[in-house]
Amino acid sequence: MTKLRVLMILCVGLLLFSVVAPVAAQELELWTFVNTHARWFREQAERYADEVNADFSLNVVEIAYADMHDRLLISIQSGGVGAPDIADVEQGRFGSFLRGGGDPGFVELNALLDEGGHTENLVSARQALYTSMGSVYGIEHALTPVVLYYRADVWEGAGFDPQTFATWDDFVEAARAIVAENPDVIPLHIHGGLHELLLRQQGHDYFNAEGDVTIDSAESIALMDWLLALKEEGVAGDPPTGDALWAAFKDGTLISMVGADWYAGFFKDNAPELTGKWKAAPLPAFEEGGRRTSVWGGTGAMVVKTSGQVEEALSFLEFAMLSIEGNVRRFELTNLWPPYIPAMVNERLHADDEYFSGQDLGAVFADVGPEAPPQWQSPFRSQLNSLRSAAWQDVIDGVRSPEEVFTEIADTIRDEMEFES
C-alpha cells in the first residue's frame, strides 16, 4: 500500500511539474540557420530580458539551412507539433510556405507594422519578399546590398584599385592582366548566386513583378553566355564548394567575391586569418553610370502561428528588429546592413573595420544601398532554385547551353504552375 502511495505521489508530482514548469519562466524557442544571426538574437534576448521582461528567455536553436526549412514546413503542416515560436525563413525558401495559396502558418504582421508606425521605416522592396496578397509575414534582417569584396593586397599589389572600376569591362581588363601574371588565380568566382544577382543588377530577375517565370529571358541567357566566355578565357572560374571554398580563399586562388552584406560576416567566421587583407567596393556597372549594386539572399524573422506566446514573440521582434539599437548592434556583430531606415544614418555603422583593412564598410553599403533593385517573391522560386542548381554544373562545364537549360527550367515551372492552378 505504501509503495502504491509513493508511486501516486510521484506521478502527481511529475504531472504538476510538467504543467507548471513551462509557465514559470517565459522561454521562447527560435530557429535560425545562420550562426551570425544566432549570435545577435542571443544578445538581443539578454537585452530584452534586462529592459522589458525579466522572465523572458530565448532558446536559440541553430539548424542547417535545408534541414531547418524542411522541419519548419513539416511541423507547421502537422499543426505546429515541435514548431518553434519564432523562425528565420530565408527568402528563397519562403515561397514553399506559400505554395498552393493556403495559409503559410505565420502570424500576419500588418497590425504590428502599421500601428507601430514601422511600415514606412522598412525598405518596401525587401518586405515584398515576405508579403503575400497584402499580408506581411516576416521582417527582413538585411538590405543585402551586393558589393565587390576583393583581396586588396593582391589587386593593389598588381597595380589596380578596384574602387576605381566603373564598369565590368574595367574589372575584366584588370583581371586579364592579373591572370597573365599568375594563371592559377581566379579573379571572378562564378558561385551559385552570381548569375541571379548580376541579373538583378541589370534590373531583371528569375521572376517578374507579375509572378511569371523569366529565367529564360534574352537578358538572362546573354548574361550567362558572358560569364561562360569569361570562364573560357580564364578570368572567371568555378571553384570548389563547402570547406574547400574557404581553403581556396585562404590559399589565394580566389581573390574576389561578388557578395552581399552577409558575406562580410562569413569571411570573418570562416577565414579569420585573412584579417586586414580584404576591402569592399561598389559593384562595377554594366554600362557607365549604371546601377552599382544588387541584392542577394535575405532572411525574414517570422512568428509561428501555433506558438502559445505570440504576443511575447511579437514584442521581442519589435524590440530587436524594429529599433535603431537592435539594427545597429546587428551590423556591429554580423555586418548585415539594416533594412530599417532610421538606423541607416547611425554613426556606429561607420566604424573602421579591422578585417577589411580598416575600411568603413558601412560607407560602401550606405553608398550603394539606395540603388538596391527589387526582387519578386514567387511560390515557385524554391523549386526553380532546385532545378537550376541541378543543371548548374552542366551549364558551367559547357555540356549544355544556357539557352537550352534555362528554357527547360522555365517550361517546367510553367507546367507546374498550370498543374497546380
Add this chain to the structure above:
Amino acid sequence: MFGRGRKIAPYLFISPFFVGYAIFFLYPVIQSLQLSFYRQVGLGKAPRFIGFDNYIRLVSKDDLFIKSLTNTTYYALGSILIIVPLALILALILHSPKLRFREFFRFLYFTPNITAGVVVGIIFNLVFEEQYGLINNLLLAPLGVDNVRWLREARWIMPAIIILGAWKWTGINAIYFMVGLQNIPPELKEAARVDGATRPQVFRHVTLPLLRPILAFVLTIAIIGSYNLFAEPTILVGLEGGPNNAGMTMTMYLYTRGFRELKMGYASAIGYSLAVIILVLSLVQLILIRAFRED
C-alpha cells in the same frame, strides 16, 4: 465478471503493439493510399480528388521521377552485381580456417555498419574531394589518373555512391554469408572432394546451392535497401542529387516533393509506385534464384 476479465487480459497485454501498429503504420499506409488519388499542395489547403492524375503524371510527364528511378536502379544493380559478390568473396576468405586474426577482421568489417550515416557522409565528402581528396590523391594519382570530379560531374556521382555503399554494406553481407557457410556440413564438401570434385566444382555444386536461402535473404535486403537509399547520397550531394540530379534516388525525390514542396498527394503516389516496384523486383528475384522451390 472475473471470467470475462481473464479473457480480455491477454489481449490487453499484447495490445500495445497492435495499437502502435495501427496508429503509426496501418493508418498512414491507408491514408497515403487515399491521398495519392488527391491533389494536395501547400499548407492549409483541402485535398481535391483527381483520380489517377498523379500516377499518370508520374509516368508520362515527370522526367525527374524517371530519372530518380533510373538512378536508383543503377545503384541497385551496383549493389547486386558488385557489393553482393564482393561480400561473398570476403566471406569465403574469412571462412578459411587458415586465416589468422579472423575475429579481428570480422569486427573490422562490421564497424562501417555501426558508424552514423552523417559521419560517414562527412568523411566521404573528404574522401571524394576533387583536389584534396583521398581517392584522387592516394589511389588514382600514383596510377597516373587525372583528378576525377567525383561529386561534381554527373557520371561519377553514382559510382561514388556505390563505392560508399560497398564500404558500408560489404562487411555486414559477408557476415550473413559466413553464417550460411558455417551451417554447411563439412561432410558434404568432403564427400564431394572424395568423389573427385575440384574446388571450383565443390563451390559451384555444393556450397552455392546450400547458400541459396542466405543468398535470397541478402539479395532481397539489397534490393529493398537500394530502393530505399536516402542518407548517403543526401549527405554526399544534397537532396537534389547534385549535378543533373545524378544522385537523386526515389526516396529523395519523394522527400523533396512531399516535404519541401508540400505536394503530399503526389508524394504519396511516388511512395506507392516505389512500394510496387520493390515488391515486383523482390518477387522476380526470388523466383529467379528459385527461393520458393521445395528441396
